[in-house]
Every structure is written in C-alpha cells, then in structure tokens.
Ligand SMILES: Cc1ncc(C[n+]2csc(CCOP(=O)(O)OP(=O)(O)O)c2C)c(N)n1
Ligand code: SF4
C-alpha cells in the first residue's frame with residue numbers, strides 16, 4: 001500500500017459534477033504499480049465512472065483481496081469506505097457488509113488469482129446469492145504480485161515470459177458467472193476506456209450481482225509473444241458485441257438513431273442502458289444464448305467483449321431474505337433486542 005498522497009491543489013477551473021466535486025475528488029493515493037500496468041487504467045475508468053454518475057464518495061464501499069489488482073482501491077476513491085481483506089476472501093466480507101448496511105454501493109475489486117484460484121468458491125457463492133455489488137476482476141492471467149506464475153485464467157497453450165507452456169485448462173469467470181445466475185455480466189479490456197467506463201457505470205446502477213471481467217495486461221510478467229493476455233493479443237482478438245451508453249434519469253434521452261440499431265433497457269434505478277448492436281444476432285438478454293455464443297467465439301480464438309448479459313428486473317439477496325431496510329447500525333435497541341416475550345414466541349413456534 002502506498003501512503004504517498006497527491007497534492008491537494010488543482011486547476012481552479014477543473015469541471016465539477018452537480019455535487020460540486022471534480023474528478024480529483026474521486027482519486028486516491030499515488031499508484032505504486034509498474035508503469036503501464038493495465039490495473040492503473042481500470043482505476044482511472046472507475047474514477048471517471050463514479051464522477052460521471054455523480055455519486056457522493058462516502059456512499060461507496062470498495063473491497064478487495066490480495067494482489068496488485070487488490071491494491072488498487074488505494075489509488076481511487078480516497079474518500080470512500082475501504083476494506084482490503086485476505087487473499088480470495090473479498091466476496092464473503094463484501095456479502096457481510098452488504099447485509100449489515102444495504103444503503104452503501106458495493107464495489108469489489110479482485111484479481112484472476114484472487115477470484116479464479118484461491119477465491120473461486122467465494123466468487124461462486126457471492127454471484128449465485130445475488131449480492132448487490134459490482135464485482136470487477138482485473139484479469140492478467142498471472143499472479144502479478146508474486147512474480148508471474150500462471151493463474152487459473154491462463155489459456156491452455158499460452159506461454160510464460162520464460163517460454164514455459166501452460167497445460168491446464170483455463171477458468172472462464174464470465175461463463176461461470178453466467179451459469180451461476182449473475183444478473184449483469186460484462187467483459188472489457190483495460191485499454192478500451194470508451195467501452196469500460198459505461199460498462200462500470202451500468203454495473204454500479206444495477207441492482208443485483210454485476211460482474212465485469214476486465215483483461216488487464218501485466219507489463220512485467222505477461223505482455224510477451226505467446227501470451228493471450230498481452231496488449232497486442234487482446235487488441236487483435238477483441239470482438240465487441242455491442243457499444244453501451246448509460247443515460248441517467250436526469251439526462252435527456254435523444255432519439256437520433258436509425259430504427260433497429262439500438263435497444264434501450266431501463267434498469268431498476270431508472271437508468272437507461274442504450275445498446276448499439278455491433279454483432280448481428282447477439283441478444284444480451286438471452287443467458288443460454290450468451291453461453292453458446294461465447295463458447296463458439298472462444299473456439300475461434302476471439303475474446304468477446306461488451307455487455308454480455310443483463311436481467312433488468314433482477315432481485316438481490318436482500319429481496320430473497322426479506323431483510324430489514326434500515327442498516328443494522330441505525331436500528332434502535334427495541335428492534336435489535338425485542339425482549340423475552342418475543343424470544344419465547346420464536347421458541348414456541350419451533351417446538
Ligand atoms: C492465503 C494466501 N496465499 C497466498 C498468498 C500469496 N499471494 C499474494 S498475491 C497472490 C496472487 C495474486 O494474483 P492476482 O489475484 O491475479 O493479482 P495480480 O497481482 O495479478 O493483480 C498470491 C498467490 C497470500 N497473500 N495469501
Ligand atoms: S507486476 Fe504486473 S500486475 Fe503487478 S503492478 Fe506490475 S505490471 Fe501490474
């Protein structure tokens with residue numbers, strides 16, 4: 001973690017959002033990652049997305065595990081709540097925090113090692129439970145922090161920096177998220193800010209488990225020929241299925257598009273996701289179709305990106321459990337300690 005703070009001074013004419021915050025108000029400490037690391041571009045995209053959504057920083061809780069990727073919450077949203085947990089354990093800590101206080105907006109940031117290796121079980125259960133969160137994996141195909149070992153998302157046949165071939169099958173977190181019921185699934189690339197920023201904005205506006213797999217090249221250990229997570233490889237094999245605009249309910253919805261070229265989907269919070277079709281025949285509301293499309297594209301060596309699946313009528317874990325709306329720390333003693341008579345009633349009901 002870095003404790004190098006950025007200077008507070010900024011240009012007096014820096015634009016502000018309607019809350020009066022400028023982009024600098026959503027930044028964090030100075031990054032200590034390698035120059036050119038994809039993870040820093042994702043941090044910049046998160047800052048841009050939250051600034052544009054005009055979310056007060058104190059309404060966000062950012063959680064992460066361990067890894068270069070999991071260090072990044074220190075480099076953005078310095079005025080938000082933060083919890084750097086244990087390797088692979090971010091999802092359970094996020095779930096607990098979310099159950100205790102549903103009023104915050106939860107942002108989980110993790111790595112491919114953190115979520116597809118040690119934390120695979122935690123990832124799976126947070127997704128299948130429908131925890132209301134935006135879960136971003138900064139996927140570089142290696143354990144960057146511990147010096148470049150293959151991770152579980154490394155493709156079979158891809159080569160390490162020293163030329164060693166990976167013989168294991170890759171875990172595809174997008175396919176797992178789709179199969180386990182995530183209600184928002186996207187894939188993007190740290191080098192494509194135009195795609196990544198709206199995807200993060202849409203995920204943060206979604207109620208339910210929103211997952212974004214972001215390919216994020218590790219310039220130190222996985223950016224060579226033979227890697228399938230290098231900048232060159234991803235640029236050459238990136239096949240976007242759609243382009244996305246996020247229109248918040250305060251923005252005017254202009255209708256200057258040829259009929260049939262866009263689809264508007266309204267989310268729970270009133271935001272409208274405008275999808276511009278790129279791949280003919282791709283339907284982001286068809287979960288089973290998405291799984292088949294992704295598998296076929298993967299067999300051709302393509303990396304499919306964009307908004308891959310969305311259920312705009314999604315429900316979250318609180319809906320399923322029927323939990324109280326008020327955050328637990330704001331409940332009065334009378335609600336938290338209902339007394340001996342209430343306990344006796346519960347015990348009697350169980351006999
Ligand atoms: C319980 C535990 N096991 C192993 C480690 C060592 N370790 C730290 S980070 C890491 C992998 C990080 O990889 P990833 O999540 O892909 O993040 P990246 O550094 O690539 O962004 C490992 C194995 C640890 N810190 N804790
Ligand atoms: S080792 Fe790789 S993942 Fe870690 S900061 Fe450097 S480039 Fe980024």
Ligand SMILES: [Mg+2]
Pocket residue numbers: 067111112113138139140141142143144151
């Ligand atoms: Mg990694």
